[in-house]
Amino acid sequence: MITKIIQKKWFALVSLVLAILALWYAAALVMNGRQIINHFERKHQTWTYSQVISQAYTVKRPMVPAPHQVAIELKKSIIDKSITSKRSLIYHAQITLNSTLLGFALGTLLGILLAVGIVHNKTLESSLMPWVIASQTIPILAIAPIIVVVLGAVNITGVIPKAIISMYLSFFPVTIAMAKGLRASDTLHEELMFTYNASAKQIFWKLRWYSAQPYLFASLKVAIAAALVGAIVAELPTGAQGGLGSRLLSGSYYGQTEQIWAALIVSALLGSILVWLISLIEKRLLTRRGGLSHA
Amino acid sequence: MLNIIKLTTYVGLILLQLILVMKAEVGFYQQTSALLFIWFAVIFAVTQLLNELTRISEAMTQQAKWVKPLIPALFAFCLLLIWESIIKGFAVSPVLLPTPSDILFAVFNNIPTLWADFQQTYLKAVLAGFFLGSLSGFIVAQWAVKSVFLRNGLLPLGNFMSAIPIVGIAPIMVMWFGFDWQSKAAVIVVMTFFPMFINTLAGLQSVDAIHRDLMHTYAAKKSQIFLKSQLPQSLPFVFNALKLNSTLALIGAIVAEFFGTPIVGMGFRISTEVGRMNMDMVWATIVVAAIAGSLSYGALALLEKSLLFWHPSIRSGNKR
Numbered sequence: 001m002i003t004k005i006i007q008k009k010w011f012a013l014v015s016l017v018l019a020i021l022a023l024w025y026a027a028a029l030v031m032n033g034r035q036i037i038n039h040f041e042r043k044h045q046t047w048t049y050s051q052v053i054s055q056a057y058t059v060k061r062p063m064v065p066a067p068h069q070v071a072i073e074l075k076k077s078i079i080d081k082s083i084t085s086k087r088s089l090i091y092h093a094q095i096t097l098n099s100t101l102l103g104f105a106l107g108t109l110l111g112i113l114l115a116v117g118i119v120h121n122k123t124l125e126s127s128l129m130p131w132v133i134a135s136q137t138i139p140i141l142a143i144a145p146i147i148v149v150v151l152g153a154v155n156i157t158g159v160i161p162k163a164i165i166s167m168y169l170s171f172f173p174v175t176i177a178m179a180k181g182l183r184a185s186d187t188l189h190e191e192l193m194f195t196y197n198a199s200a201k202q203i204f205w206k207l208r209w210y211s212a213q214p215y216l217f218a219s220l221k222v223a224i225a226a227a228l229v230g231a232i233v234a235e236l237p238t239g240a241q242g243g244l245g246s247r248l249l250s251g252s253y254y255g256q257t258e259q260i261w262a263a264l265i266v267s268a269l270l271g272s273i274l275v276w277l278i279s280l281i282e283k284r285l286l287t288r289r290g291g292l293s294h295a
Numbered sequence: 296m297l298n299i300i301k302l303t304t305y306v307g308l309i310l311l312q313l314i315l316v317m318k319a320e321v322g323f324y325q326q327t328s329a330l331l332f333i334w335f336a337v338i339f340a341v342t343q344l345l346n347e348l349t350r351i352s353e354a355m356t357q358q359a360k361w362v363k364p365l366i367p368a369l370f371a372f373c374l375l376l377i378w379e380s381i382i383k384g385f386a387v388s389p390v391l392l393p394t395p396s397d398i399l400f401a402v403f404n405n406i407p408t409l410w411a412d413f414q415q416t417y418l419k420a421v422l423a424g425f426f427l428g429s430l431s432g433f434i435v436a437q438w439a440v441k442s443v444f445l446r447n448g449l450l451p452l453g454n455f456m457s458a459i460p461i462v463g464i465a466p467i468m469v470m471w472f473g474f475d476w477q478s479k480a481a482v483i484v485v486m487t488f489f490p491m492f493i494n495t496l497a498g499l500q501s502v503d504a505i506h507r508d509l510m511h512t513y514a515a516k517k518s519q520i521f522l523k524s525q526l527p528q529s530l531p532f533v534f535n536a537l538k539l540n541s542t543l544a545l546i547g548a549i550v551a552e553f554f555g556t557p558i559v560g561m562g563f564r565i566s567t568e569v570g571r572m573n574m575d576m577v578w579a580t581i582v583v584a585a586i587a588g589s590l591s592y593g594a595l596a597l598l599e600k601s602l603l604f605w606h607p608s609i610r611s612g613n614k615r
Contacts, residue, residue, distance in 0.1 A: 012447030031471070063470065123342070123349045126363070127370035138585040141462075141546045146577055149569050150391055221458075229460040236553055244463075252466030252554050260466050268459035275458040 021067055028064040032056040035063055061255045073258035074265065086242065089266050095243040096231050097270065099159045103166020104227040108220065110167060111174025118175070119182045119208075120200070129179075136172050141165075144234045162243075166230035170223035174216070181215025182208045210289065217282035224274045232267060244270075302347065305340035309373065312337045316380045324384030334380060341373040393575040401579035408564070409583050416548050416561040417587050419476040424483025425544040429537060431484070432491025439492070440499040449492065456489045465551040476560075479551040486547045487540040494536035498529025531606055534599040541591045545584060 005011050033052045036059065040047040057066045065073075074089070081088035114132065117124045144165045151161040185207050193203050235245025244267045251259035312333055315323070323330055345366060352362040375395045381387070382394045389397060402409065439445040465482050472478035502525055510520045552562025561580050568576040 007443050007447075009447045009451075012444050013451055015444075016448035016452065122353065123346045123366075126349050126352065126366045127345050128367075130367040131371065134589055136542060138581070138588055141550055143565070143577075143581050146565070146569055146574075150574075153390060225458045225460075229462060232460050233462060233550055236550075248463055248466055249554070252469065255470075257467070257470065264463045264467075267463055268455075271459040272455055 024064070024067055028062065028066040029053065029056045031063040032059050035059065062257055065258045065261055069258055070261045070265065073262045077259075077262055078266075089244075089247070089262060092242050092244050092247050092263070093266050093270055096228070096235065096245065096267070099162035099234070099243075100166055100224070100227045100231040100270075100274070102159055103163035103230060104170050104224050106163060107167040107170030107223060107227060108174050111171040111219075111223070112178055112216075114171065114175045115178030115182060116204075118179050132172065132175055135168075141169070141230065141233050144230065144236075148234055162231050162234040165234040166227035169226040169230040173219040173222040173226065177215040177219030178212055181212030184215065185211035213289070214286060217278065217286070220282075221275050221278050224278055225271055228267070228271050228274065302344070305344045308333070308337050308340040309344075309376070312376060312380060316376065316383055319383075321383050322386035324381075325386060330384070334377070334384075337373070338377070341369070345370060390572050390574055393578055397575045398578040398582060401575035402582055405576065405579060409579060411559050412561045412564050412580065413583055413587065415476060415557070415559045416479070416552065417545070420479035420548045420551075420560075421483065421544045423476070424480035424547070425487060425540060427480065428484035428487030428544075429491045429540055432488045432536070433495050433533065435488075436492050436495035436499060439496055446496070450496070453489045453493045457493070461486045462547060462550045465547075466554045468551065469554045474555050474557055479548045479556075482551045483544045483547045486543050490539050490543070491533070491536040494532040494539075495529055498532030499525055501532070502528045527605075530603055531599075534595065534603070538592055538595050538599075541595055542588060545588050545591075549584065 033056050036052050036055050037047065056062075057069070062069070077087060077089040081090075083090050083094075085091060114128070118129060118132075119125075147165055148161045151157070151164075182204075189207055189211075190203070193207055198206070231243070232245040232248070235243035236249050244263050247263035248260055251257070251263060315330065315333065319330075320326075324334075348362055348366050348369065352366065378392075379394045379396060382389075382392060393401075435445075435449070439449055462482065464485060465478075468478045468481040468485075472481050506524050506528070507520075510524050515523070548560075549562040549565070552560045553566055556563045561584055564580045565577050568574075568580070
């Protein structure tokens, strides 16, 4: 009986979450406690452990805010503020979401186009493919701030610079997967197309495009997560303009730990919702064409 | 014969453009726009040349092996040439985009600074974080493969973590571990742990049931099973994770340095030089980062090739 419960998925997940929460409270106690003890000793006051424990979860600007403090901050910045307010996390999340989605769309388009070119043209494959791979060993995220600053210097501000960075991060998985997927069509089907004397265009739209779809969706999930990271990092240098990244940066400058954690949790939620949406579309499309057979 | 004449013309055109870029004064396209014809001709020549080279490399002759790596190299060279000529020809401000030659000069003129940054960011933060994160992911995966409970709990968490922007924890880590490299290493540990965990777990689970049975009939000890069956079977997955992590680690270190660092490090260099509009130095740092990233990726790929010589994905070579 007990072993059966232990094997259940929900049990493992719930106990993991509880363990994390417990660890979190313990860490908050230890790290904030050390801060409080230092504070007391600097003032040459005597202190007791019960005093430390009672203060550990109510300290202003704690090293580790306890989960309920973060939850309060989340409630304050999501529910209590109107959406148009600059202190509302929804407002900032929507700014980040805009550039993420634009960059993701551009990146997907670029990725698919590159893959089509690579599959159909030998020259493109041999000259471009090594650089597509090499482009990802370059920590391009590092130049995200430059792109933002430089494009800002020529009066291109707002969504576009951030979207460019998201695009750069998200095109790669799409290109690689599509190049593989467009070639993954069944040999039998290819030969059938050949006997029908199908043109390259017809083969592409009636066969290859379909064989590539499972690969495409698998890569889209990676791409949208990468696009979100790109958008957030791109927001770091643009401080005042808003976005989850700028909340992270201003939180770290002013020691507002609760603000950092709240922004972090919202971005985590945003990321998982986006990935979940893609997998929802994937499921619907792929079941319509006969189930998730190979992917 | 005709072919050779054509090819020499193409190469000549590229050389002509190279001389033009080196000798002509800045803004030459603005003064004599007729020079733009050469530019278009060069693009045409490059595509033709690349086509020709591809045809040679397809032809499976003795030279094909030599020609193959030449194609991307030529492509990159011509891309840089076109970049350089546009920037110089239209006198684009170096703040917007420096020329490749400027960047190269900046690299050579600032080697001591760049080396110090490289030491701080790569040799300290990246290596420490990369090894710690990958190793702990590997070890936890060993536990998880034995326990359904751990697997059920950690796999959804791992999938969740791959969807969220982990670099965001950088300000928190800087607050906890201070400005020096330790905080960057901590960010990298968190970033690299889950890819390694998920991949190693998948690798360990991919061990053939037949192999397991065979090991059982041999009465192999646990350590023997691990060394002779599980480890080799999971190595391809482990290397996938290592290659992925090598890029992640560099990104994590540089981004974490935006949140506070001692006055050395690649992320610090980039953010301060951007502030001073010193773009060639920024790009020089990026070149160093790119070289470091590519080299570590390449080293891992080489190691994989030498360790996994028996694996179908490497043995079969290039199938298509």
